[in-house]
Amino acid sequence: MEFGLSEEQTLLADSVHRFLEEQVPLERVRGIATGEETDGSQSVWQELADLGIPALLIPEEQGGVGLSQLDAAVVAEMFGYHTTPAPFIGTAVMAPIALKAAGDDTTLAAIAKGETTVGVAIGEAVASRLDAGVTSNGERLTGKCVFIINYGSDRYLVADDTGALFMVASDADGLTHRPLTTVDRTRPSGELVFDDTPAQLLSSDAATFEAVLDAGRVMLAADTLGAAQNMIDQAVAYAKEREQFNRPIGSFQAVKHMCAEMAASLEPCRPMVWYAAHALDEIPEEARLTACHTKAHLAEVGTFIAKTSTEVHGGMGFTDLVGLHYWFKRIGFNRQMLGVPELVREEAARLQGLVV
Amino acid sequence: MDLSHGSEYEAFRTEVQQFLHEHKDQAPRGENMRSRKVLDWQRLLIDNGYTARTIPREYGGFGADPDILKGRIIAEEFANARVSQGLGGQGISMLVPTLLELGTEEQKQQFIKPTIEGEMVWCQGYSEPGAGSDLASLRTSATLDGDEWVVNGQKIWTSTAHIADWIFCLVRTEPDAPKHRGISFLLFRMDTPGIEIRPLVDMTLAANFNETFFTDVHVPKHQIVGERGQGWQVANAILGHERDSLGDPNASLTRLNALTELMKHETMGGQRLIDNPVYRDRLMKIQGRVMAMRFNDMRVLSARLNNKNATLARMITKLQGTELRHDLEGLAIDIMGEVGLAYQDNPYLRDGGSWQSQYMYFLGLIIGGGTSQIQKNIISERGLEMPREPKVEKQG
Known part of the structure; x- marks a missing residue:
């Protein structure tokens, strides 16, 4: 009996951490975000494919490593920690769940090898903004998806207005798309417009849509966990080093208490993410509710830490030079996608029969 | 995460539910801690392993191996039934674990059994x-x-x-x-x-x-x-146990259930409070925080059993737990409007007036046992290794 990560999971986290620290440090993230390194997130993905990251959740029969969603959450946390520009959540987590339900072994195998990437356009089926939305006749899609996840991928996982899931090639007939700039340049977003576009139906089962959504929410929460941890680490390091009034600012209670509050609010988030990710595979009866609460709670705590860490850095925190804003925006992105806190909390209430 | 939900645990849950079904009526509800009813209930819980569960049998406990899932099941079922999970207090939650750790054999023999039975306060x-x-x-x-x-x-x-x-x-x-x-x-x-x-x-x-x-x-x-001259080390061991007990997330779960029930019955303008989306969102926000603290608790317990490090996770429980509880009690008062003010002999008192008294009591606990500010010093200086405040030399 153990409530915590296994030794293998700790090793997985360490190896991803080391790789990202060496190969995708902030300077490279910055280069990709500002467009100096073109197609950067796709090339980072190729490098991660050598580590087996795209293959994490794909069964061994399709060339994957057949790990659990908790393993994926551990990786997502590291990606958040390093603000890694890579199409991880869509390609390696959300798409494989739908593809497994559809029995599409060919695409699963292609993902496992790092040969294809998948973006996710299901936001309209969660809560439509800008009157966007997609209808289908089971074979073709018409309509619009905005602010999709992992824009610029080779294919897209799309939900229609009934929650049925489709796979669409990025070069399909009748599909036009354009990038949408967001505050978070580490993960490109964009818009897809379908005009009688041919699509492969993966599943019209509500349970599949829910499984994809829950996993996406938990991975966004895990990403925030990592990003927020990094912001605390940076704030603490800065406060120990920066001197004013002839002493490190971290010796002032006003500053150290800000750091303590950040740590105190983030620490319970760690087991919460573990449990939520574990529940996705192992405790289906608790998975939905835990995913909703984890998404909302991490968004709230993440927002608090993003603000507080920036304040601890003083004027430097506000600059592009230090680059703290990459984490600030990463946390902001995770908060807005697949349901803001109020929306997922209402869903949590509904799941418990508290909404009539 | 090795949380195998085997049939053993299903059976255990059924056993707890069965116990509560049969004995629920014997549970005390606000009686004096010296009353026969409270002491009998305590004895019954110890005999069945629902309190003092892991205290060795030779000192009057139930003597079970620590099991975080069974602990969780007991807490959940008692919270659902809204029944007391036995006595707390400084003897049981602070002194007993300290004696188990640092006491002499004679002290353990003399003090632990009567203390957990509620006879020695x-x-x-x-x-x-x-x-x-x-x-x-x-x-x-x-x-x-x-x-x-x-x-x-x-x-x-x-x-x-x-x-x-x-x-x-x-x-x-x-x-x-x-x-x-x-x-x-x-x-x-x-x-x-x-x-x-x-x-x-x-x-x-x-x-x-x-x-x-x-x-x-x-x-x-x-x-x-x-x-x-070693009293400070003993005191620190005890303060650790106090801080574990003051932020108890299982007690917060019991109160959260009571709050949810309250919102299903209490009305404003003829509408149930739970049907008000603003109030409902505030309830869900608190539920998310309670959930996070319960997982934190399970992690701390698991780390202790498996000799793993969860220092920071344990350090934050008093600060986070007491602040959470104060917010939870305060939410009940907020959403009841004027009715939330009722106190003592007011005929419109809800849940025995516990919302107001617990709201204030937990402000006391935010201060007691090391204030929130002292907790933040501990978390930053010991947990995050930040520099200490420079010492001021004594004048004169």
Whole structure:
């Protein structure tokens, strides 16, 4: 009996951490975000494919490593920690769940090898903004998806207005798309417009849509966990080093208490993410509710830490030079996608029969 | 995560539910902690392993191996049934684990069984008028006179001193040693001559705590835990247990269930409070925080059983747990509007007036047991290794 990560999971986290620290440090993230390194997130993905990251959740029969969603959450946390520009959540987590339900072994195998990437356009089926939305006749899609996840991928996982899931090639007939700039340049977003576009139906089962959504929410929460941890680490390091009034600012209670509050609010988030990710595979009866609460709670705590860490850095925190804003925006992105806190909390209430 | 939900646990849950179904009516509801009903319930819970579960049998406990999932099942089922999971208090939640860790065999034999059974009630002699957050500067003294300590001084905030049988008390025995190394940890009876207790009324208008005065109180020499001058280490072990118990997330779960029930019945303008989306969102927000703290608790417990490090996770429980509980109780008051003000003999009192009294009581707990600010010092200096505040030299 153990409530915590296994030794293998700790090793997985360490190896991803080391790789990202060496190969995708902030300077490279910055280069990709500002467009100096073109197609950067796709090339980072190729490098991660050598580590087996795209293959994490794909069964061994399709060339994957057949790990659990908790393993994926551990990786997502590291990606958040390093603000890694890579199409991880869509390609390696959300798409494989739908593809497994559809029995599409060919695409699963292609993902496992790092040969294809998948973006996710299901936001309209969660809560439509800008009157966007997609209808289908089971074979073709018409309509619009905005602010999709992992824009610029080779294919897209799309939900229609009934929650049925489709796979669409990025070069399909009748599909036009354009990038949408967001505050978070580490993960490109964009818009897809379908005009009688041919699509492969993966599943019209509500349970599949829910499984994809829950996993996406938990991975966004895990990403925030990592990003927020990094912001605390940076704030603490800065406060120990920066001197004013002839002493490190971290010796002032006003500053150290800000750091303590950040740590105190983030620490319970760690087991919460573990449990939520574990529940996705192992405790289906608790998975939905835990995913909703984890998404909302991490968004709230993440927002608090993003603000507080920036304040601890003083004027430097506000600059592009230090680059703290990459984490600030990463946390902001995770908060807005697949349901803001109020929306997922209402869903949590509904799941418990508290909404009539 | 090895949380195998095997059939053993299904069966265990059924067993707990069965127990509650059969015995629920015997559970005390707000009775005096000395009453037969409370003591019988405590005995029944120990016999069935629902409280004092992991205390060894030789000291009167149930003697089960620690099992975080079973602990969770018990907490959940008792919370769902809204039934007391037995006595808490400073003896059970603080002294007993400390004696198990640091007490002599004789002390364990003498004190643990009557304490967990609720027969022996304890109070804690820590704070003094001049030693609050700076507890180590305490001045109550004990000098050895033959086979006895002679204790003189004053304690404050001594909860339950007026009903306690015994006190565990920090005293200065080595006046010439540095302040942290001059303290010893004594146990003595509250009916010893020379003890005077004056009640202190708190903001709830109850006299839960006291000022306690010691004038030449004679204590047998062997009633010391740890060695002379090691009292600070013993006190820290105990404060660790206090901080674990003050933020208890399972108690928060029980209150969360009560709050949800309240919102299903209480109305505003003819509409149930739960049907108000703003109130419902606030409830869900609190539920998310309770959930996170319960997972934190399971992690801390698991780390202890598996010898893994979860120092920071344990350090934050008192700060986060008491603030959460205060917010939870406050939410109930907020959403009841004017009805939330009802107190004492008001005919519109809800849940026995517990929302207001717990709201205030938990503000007391945010302050007691090391204030939130002291907790933040501990978290930043010991948990995050941030520099200490420079010491101010004593003037004159």
